[in-house]
Amino acid sequence: MKKILKEYQFYDSFNELAIDILALAKEILPEGFLFLSAFTDKEQHILKVAENKEEIHINEGAIIPLQSAICTRINFTEGKALVYEDISKEESLGDIKNTYQSTNVNAYLGVPVILRNGEVFGTICAVQESATTFNSNSIKLIEKLAKMFSYYLELESMAYRDHLTGCYNRYFLERFFNQYTKKEGTIFFMDLDGFKKINDQLGHEAGDFVLKEVSLRIENVIQQSTLNGAVFRLGGDEFIVNLSNINKETVEDIANALIRNLSSWDFHIKDFRLSVSIGIVTYSREKQSLDDLLKKADNALYRAKASGKNTYRYF
Structure with missing residues (x-):
């Protein structure tokens, strides 16, 4: 359902925790450009961007139409990370490839943030200017961070929801x-x-x-x-x-x-x-x-x- 507000804006310590999550992710992938995103029915919203030195043109507060977002290719049903180590070689991406290369992105890691009820919140993403190989252990650690963040979101949501009907309380x-x-x-x-x-x-x-x-x-x-x-x-x-x-x-x-x-x-x-x-x-x-x-x-x-x-x- 469309709402006047984005619910997470009302969560206690949301901004602080989002920054901390990205800081931890940066420790795992120090060379990456890290950001946290949330989805609506039609858009990907860039909520937070970690401090980065890379020349990548993805800004906090940016809104990306889902048809132009690489994250739509994530398997949200299985909750698996999506990895493109060299976007320039990915012919299957079509126009999306050109969009991301125009932002100076050529390597992509997208980890879904999913609540236990299956609701998709968004992603924790790491991108880089050059083609790269993402270490499997690093991916698993980012996945654990995403799960921890989803637990926080779920607990906050429970505080604002009527337990019987699911409406706001x-x-x-x-x-x-x-x-x-x-x-x-x-x-x-x-x-x-x-x-x-x-x-x-x-x-x-x-x-x-x-x-x-x-x-x-x-x-x-x-x-x-x-x-x-x-x-x-x-x-x-x-x-x-x-x-x-x-x-x-x-x-x-x-x-x-x-x-x-x-x-x-x-x-x-x-x-x-x-x-x-x-x-x-x-x-x-x-x-x-x-x-x-x-x-x-x-x-x-x-x-x-x-x-x-x-x-x-x-x-």
């Missing part, structure tokens, strides 16, 4: 708004209608299943809209969606899509009339506290419930 919501309340956006405060009956009559296992399914449906609605957004679970059957810079017509399209997707059930809970009520509040660049915004959204949610449920209301 209230703790992350607070951090998010501490940094982004100056941007324009819209909050959707959602509460499920009829959820208590499912828990009471079918048990908490069925309730947990419903909450997981609800979170997936919310994510799908936002993803299909191609908007930048983030989904949070406050607790129980309360969810928050935050979207940035959208007009009223789009807000209403999203609200209707959420209601439609969360009120249609074709399996064992269909007789419980599960639906959703939504309170909507927009905020501008004027500084507002998270508590104020949630109170406003909760007020709108209360009016949606009072008007018959399975609908939305603005603050």
Whole structure:
């Protein structure tokens, strides 16, 4: 799902650890030009570059389209390093070869950074100006560094995620708004209608299943809209969606899509009339506290419930 933010930017000590990881990698491959990258659906982002003396034109903060990135040839399924010892001889690289040689790169080592759930974060890469042979022991050590870094990323992510649904949690919501309340956006405060009956009559296992399914449906609605957004679970059957810079017509399209997707059930809970009520509040660049915004959204949610449920209301 696309998000307004890059989650890792909120991790404690991310920058410090990224620098340390590259410093350790530099000890293993002192002649290499080392950098750490992260992927989005379409791009490779160069996050950190180690101090280097090589004349290689890869800069921290650079963004490379994935179709032009050599890293896309890494076998992420098996998690194996990719090695090109002499790019000038690699005819299979096509236009990618010309791109990398134009940055003064002729040897490449790419080690994937993958979480245990299979999610790909990015790579630790070592490149050099001249063709070179990468020592197998050095590659194994870089792979161990990548695994250590993935453990750190996973632990940080767990601190920000709801363990049941995988949505962001209230703790992350607070951090998010501490940094982004100056941007324009819209909050959707959602509460499920009829959820208590499912828990009471079918048990908490069925309730947990419903909450997981609800979170997936919310994510799908936002993803299909191609908007930048983030989904949070406050607790129980309360969810928050935050979207940035959208007009009223789009807000209403999203609200209707959420209601439609969360009120249609074709399996064992269909007789419980599960639906959703939504309170909507927009905020501008004027500084507002998270508590104020949630109170406003909760007020709108209360009016949606009072008007018959399975609908939305603005603050």
